[in-house]
Amino acid sequence: MIRRRPAPTAAVAVLAAGVLTLTACGTTKTTTGQPGAAGSGAASASASAKPDYVAAAEASAAAEQQRHDAKFPDIVARCKDAAATAGPSTAATSSRSMDPEAAKYAENHAYKTKGELSPEAECKGRAHAARIAKALSGAGKTTPATEADLAKSLEKLGYPSAQDEVYRDGGNLGFAFFVQGTGSxxxxxxxxxxKVEAHGPYMEGGCQEPRGGH
Structure with a gap:
């Protein structure tokens, strides 16, 4: 939307016997007689478990993706093989080759940096951008004249508009929103x-280019 998881093996049986021994004796020794082994295993398991907020965020993202994929099956079909065709990133190479002045410029404009997209997210974003551009400029189409007209056109395409996601800038109408379930x-x-394009959210947050800097 806009703005913006057989029978026990011999090893298992030995482990179970060790747990029973610990319970009965009230000690941290295992059946092999090494102190602290049981406590250490429990701590390890606890440390590897995901925090609740991470699990909740992942579940929410998965649900958003399912909703998106059900709503836009044509986009999904177009991008199902995107991850397999990804090319190597050149970001590290370009950053090392910067001269001092270019590096200073990059630092001063870091607030305009956009987050990187996965191949699938980039494909889906571009597919949505092409879909919107075609709908707004196809034969027999009337170009929206006001913010309300543009918001209505986007809503008809399946992109409900939130506050400030449709705007007028320098006399021209524009829009910027996050497509839920895609990451773009x-x-x-x-x-x-x-002119419609897809990109990652800005580092400072949101989809509209931030103003300011230093």
Whole structure:
């Protein structure tokens, strides 16, 4: 949306016997007689468990993706093989090759940095961008003239608009929103033809390019 898891083996039987021994004797010794082994195993298991907030976030993201995929099956079909065709990243190489002035410029404009997208997220974002551009500029289409008209057009396409996600900037209508369930933003500016693109959320948050800096 817009804005914005057989019978016990011999080893298991030995382990069970060890647990029973610990319970009966009230000690941390295992059946092999090594102190602290049982306590150490419990601590290890506890440390490897995911925190509740992480599990909740992952469950929420999975639910959002399911809703998206059910709503836009054509987008899913188009991008199902995107992850398998991913190319290597060149970010590290380009950052090492910067001269001092370029590095300073990059630091001063870091607030404009966009998050990286997975191949699947990038594919889905671009597919949504192309879908929107086609709907707004196809033959016989009337270009929205007001923020309300643009918001209504996007809603008809399945992108309910939230506050400030549709706006007028410098006389031109534009929009920027996060497509729930994809991980990507879609940003557009009306023109002839409209310019619509997909990208990751900005490092400072949101899909609209932040203003300011230092």
């Amino acid at each position: 933003c879609v940003t557009g500016r009306l023109g002839t033809p409209p």
